[in-house]
Amino acid sequence: MLAVKERIINEIDRLPESYLSEVFDFILFLESKKEKTLMAKASQQLSTASFEKIWDNEEDAVYDKL
Numbered sequence: 001m002l003a004v005k006e007r008i009i010n011e012i013d014r015l016p017e018s019y020l021s022e023v024f025d026f027i028l029f030l031e032s033k034k035e036k037t038l039m040a041k042a043s044q045q046l047s048t049a050s051f052e053k054i055w056d057n058e059e060d061a062v063y064d065k066l
Helices: 004-014 016-056 057-066
Strands: none
Touching: none
């Protein structure tokens, strides 16, 4: 059985030239979606240290037990 990448390449080779720009646009969309997800995760990790100062305090300790 062919690997997924090989199957995709085979299908692309069969497409009419007019569809290739749509395929390329979809690839760019997928890359953009992945990049946005990575950026969101990085942002969350960077903000965690700041929020820990707010979340971890004696006054709010009672809420940790809920």
